[in-house]
């Protein structure tokens with residue numbers, strides 16, 4: 125059992141959760157994730173390590189409430205316990221000195237982008253970050269991301285804060301004016317990552333994405349997270365989660381993400397109606 129040390133709302137639908145997990149905190153690297161199971165009847169869900177503190181023996185998770193498991197997680201308070209926590213899983217991000225890099229975060233993607241931007245800044249890169257959300261209420265960690273970036277551009281789809289528009293617009297402008305950009309890292313909803321990939325492709329700038337495929341075991345055994353990269357089958361949990369965006373079969377990823385939509389909707393309705401903890 126893993127004790128929740130702190131829990132707060134970063135936005136009406138996004139939870140910050142700091143959990144006691146000393147063994148994971150000791151080994152954590154930017155880009156890795158954990159698989160959690162909230163209770164004994166819960167499903168296993170992957171969440172990225174948004175931060176960690178090896179001295180305190182804690183890890184930080186940021187979770188967007190979208191279905192049964194993330195709503196269950198939201199119902200827990202500081203002092204409550206999470207049943208299972210496995211990690212760190214997946215391969216760590218590359219943290220070389222590439223020169224100038226652009227980090228693009230969409231929605232809850234700010235959480236996984238933050239430790240990657242910090243690691244890239246620490247490796248001597250010039251880090252230009254772009255963070256975007258549908259509206260002002262869904263933005264969080266602006267100051268945190270700013271603290272590890274040389275430049276930060278914020279966008280909202282509806283213009284309720286900062287620049288109006290999608291993250292791909294400043295991304296294109298940066299690539300047009302700055303030929304030194306050597307790498308783009310983009311994390312957010314799959315559709316946003318797909319469009320970031322389409323934006324960078326004509327410029328020939330290597331683009332890395334962290335894929336949010338559906339997962340079960342998280343250790344390469346069930347095949348649930350399989351995707352196609354350069355026509356080769358890969359498992360997001362053990363071969364990723366980061367991949368070369370220009371080689372990903374985006375349509376397959378998007379189709380497989382929707383594979384259990386009806387069941388997930390029914391499960392959430394049941395959970396909201398009876399608050400019973402079945403998945």
Ligand SMILES: Cc1cc2nc3c(=O)[nH]c(=O)nc-3n(C[C@H](O)[C@H](O)[C@H](O)COP(=O)(O)OP(=O)(O)OC[C@H]3O[C@@H](n4cnc5c(N)ncnc54)[C@H](O)[C@@H]3O)c2cc1C
Nearest residue numbers: 169170171172186187188190191192193194336337365388
């Ligand atoms: C490696 C990895 C790291 C992740 N890190 C984070 C993180 O740090 N924070 C965070 O909030 N989320 C993260 N996710 C996504 C998170 O795992 C899912 O949101 C979660 O499993 C949903 O579970 P649920 O039971 O609440 O919703 P479900 O009932 O499973 O789904 C509800 C709705 O969301 C859609 N959905 C479900 N899973 C995903 C998914 N993986 N991607 C896109 N849409 C999905 C479904 O189609 C459905 O419509 C990560 C995913 C992966 C693979």
Ligand code: FES
Nearest residue numbers: 342344346347361
């Ligand atoms: S989650 Fe089972 S193989 Fe990746």
